[in-house]
Amino acid sequence: MNIHAIKAIYRFEMARTGRTLFQSIVSPVISTSLYFVVFGAAIGSRIAEVDGVSYGAFIVPGLIMLSLLTQSVSNASFGIYFPRFTGTIYEVLSAPVSYLEIVIAYVGAAATKAIIVGLIILATAALFVPLEIQHPGWMLLFLLLTAVTFSLLGFIIGIWADNFEKLQFVPMLIITPLAFLGGSFYSISMLPPFWQKVTLFNPVVYLISGFRWSFYGQADVGVGVSLAMTLLFLGLCLAVIWWIFRTGYRLKS
Amino acid sequence: MAPILSISDLSKTYDTGFQALKTVSLEIEKGEIFALLGPNGAGKTTLISIVCGIVNASSGTVTVDGNDIVRDYRAARSLIGLVPQELTTDAFESVWATVSFSRGLFGKPKAPEIVEKVLRDLSLWDKKDSKLVTLSGGMKRRVLIAKALAHEPRVLFLDEPTAGVDVELRRDMWRVIRELRDTGVTIILTTHYIEEAEEMADRVGVINKGEIVLVEEKAELMRKLGRKQLALHLAVPLAAVPDGLSAHNLELSDDGEELIYTYDTTGERTGITTLLQDLNATGIRFRDLQTRQSSLEEIFVNLVRTPS
Numbered sequence A: 001m002n003i004h005a006i007k008a009i010y011r012f013e014m015a016r017t018g019r020t021l022f023q024s025i026v027s028p029v030i031s032t033s034l035y036f037v038v039f040g041a042a043i044g045s046r047i048a049e050v051d052g053v054s055y056g057a058f059i060v061p062g063l064i065m066l067s068l069l070t071q072s073v074s075n076a077s078f079g080i081y082f083p084r085f086t087g088t089i090y091e092v093l094s095a096p097v098s099y100l101e102i103v104i105a106y107v108g109a110a111a112t113k114a115i116i117v118g119l120i121i122l123a124t125a126a127l128f129v130p131l132e133i134q135h136p137g138w139m140l141l142f143l144l145l146t147a148v149t150f151s152l153l154g155f156i157i158g159i160w161a162d163n164f165e166k167l168q169f170v171p172m173l174i175i176t177p178l179a180f181l182g183g184s185f186y187s188i189s190m191l192p193p194f195w196q197k198v199t200l201f202n203p204v205v206y207l208i209s210g211f212r213w214s215f216y217g218q219a220d221v222g223v224g225v226s227l228a229m230t231l232l233f234l235g236l237c238l239a240v241i242w243w244i245f246r247t248g249y250r251l252k253s
Numbered sequence B: 001m002a003p004i005l006s007i008s009d010l011s012k013t014y015d016t017g018f019q020a021l022k023t024v025s026l027e028i029e030k031g032e033i034f035a036l037l038g039p040n041g042a043g044k045t046t047l048i049s050i051v052c053g054i055v056n057a058s059s060g061t062v063t064v065d066g067n068d069i070v071r072d073y074r075a076a077r078s079l080i081g082l083v084p085q086e087l088t089t090d091a092f093e094s095v096w097a098t099v100s101f102s103r104g105l106f107g108k109p110k111a112p113e114i115v116e117k118v119l120r121d122l123s124l125w126d127k128k129d130s131k132l133v134t135l136s137g138g139m140k141r142r143v144l145i146a147k148a149l150a151h152e153p154r155v156l157f158l159d160e161p162t163a164g165v166d167v168e169l170r171r172d173m174w175r176v177i178r179e180l181r182d183t184g185v186t187i188i189l190t191t192h193y194i195e196e197a198e199e200m201a202d203r204v205g206v207i208n209k210g211e212i213v214l215v216e217e218k219a220e221l222m223r224k225l226g227r228k229q230l231a232l233h234l235a236v237p238l239a240a241v242p243d244g245l246s247a248h249n250l251e252l253s254d255d256g257e258e259l260i261y262t263y264d265t266t267g268e269r270t271g272i273t274t275l276l277q278d279l280n281a282t283g284i285r286f287r288d289l290q291t292r293q294s295s296l297e298e299i300f301v302n303l304v305r306t307p308s
């Protein structure tokens, strides 16, 4: 293992984040506060409780997941796309690093940043609503698994994309809708039966459901299923990355 | 002595179907400065990129100090430093940070004293805290060299290091390169400037259209360069070289107006005096005379010229 290389790339990526620290922290705090104003206060006052939890508290896990997904994908995709775009990737390709080390470093940095943002949102939310976390260990596990999985997805997108439009396209047109429709702001059980079935094809449902379970001990689908689906998705991303590196896809001509 | 870099039957066809390298073989000795000359598109960058692991070869093998670049890529790449042709740097990193990053990337533990030395050698020390975007092109070129040297490579590739660099900086770079060679680093540089190859290299290779067309000791090339021609413009054109002059290495131009004598300036005797005496004796008169020397440039141009 070239530990020095992993550290170098990880630090480089975190320094990139550090330079935009203000924006990295302030924007999630502001957007979370806005969600609380709109959904929690305005709409929430009309929806008394969902599954015995106040609506404001109910949406917290979904809000965190929403940011976690978009942050993971955009951090990781940008992190690998940008050196490809500017050409500085030459140095990583010519270095004595294995593909595994490259992935650990880039994905690790992207996931770290996403988790930090997630925790900031959690802290912000705690200012608005009384929170309880029944299973903190599980909460952190889901946080970690989701951040890593979606950072892997972002990494794949960053390698696949050959222009900035594509880089924006996936988070905007796929991740955000899936997160919104995956029960960030409602319980699946509130949907008509047909749409309940359709929704089960949305992988984000399982992430949010599992994550919400770790807070309130109840969920749309069983926590075991949630965990299994998360791991399945993680495995899928790893398989794609393995293929990318085996073929040199879009990295080497 | 085993070569430090051994390239055998290397070929590369890009996805576009374009064959950039056609079975190239080349061996580089430890500690030499090798200059690779070639016109635009000859395949210089492609060759270097394959050795450094940036481009996959279509076929053939490369070993660096005995390490195969595919199978033992870690060992091979650890030995290599690369200064790319394009000025690609990050924007908001500081000089110090980017050079330290390179060292870590190549698996070396932090060593501020080494980074400092590299920066000082390249006159970058006072710029160490500057952000890369604020540097001029020549400065960025130095930063790229510093990055390539940060992990103390044994083999250094410089892909057109002096393109777009002023005379003073070019002298500086040559000095740095020589100093590196003195510490045992093998240097392979590509260039369009013949003088650069003449000035710097121990050996010169010429690549054209994906093929190595010449590899030679510079001394040998210089010997060829040492060959001079004396052209005598005759007062009266001749039909053939007169018998009285057959002892001399003479050629007659097609129009018969010029006698051309080829001689070696490095030889003990050039034979010019006897030639002139013999000319006098045969009664051949000339209007003018001129000496010419073929330059490396001429040899080079002849080698890469497309036969029309």
Ligand SMILES: Nc1ncnc2c1ncn2[C@@H]1O[C@H](COP(=O)(O)OP(=O)(O)OP(=O)(O)O)[C@@H](O)[C@H]1O
Pocket: A253, B014, B015, B016, B018, B019, B020, B038, B039, B040, B041, B042, B043, B044, B045, B046, B047, B085
């Ligand atoms: N990624 C690529 N895809 C397709 N063709 C390529 C690619 N990279 C280079 N080529 C082609 O391969 C040939 C050799 O290119 P290369 O960059 O190795 O030349 P070079 O000798 O370095 O030229 P220069 O002196 O201009 O830097 C060129 O004809 C170029 O167009």
Ligand SMILES: [Mg+2]
Pocket: B044, B045, B046, B085, B159
């Ligand atoms: Mg080139």
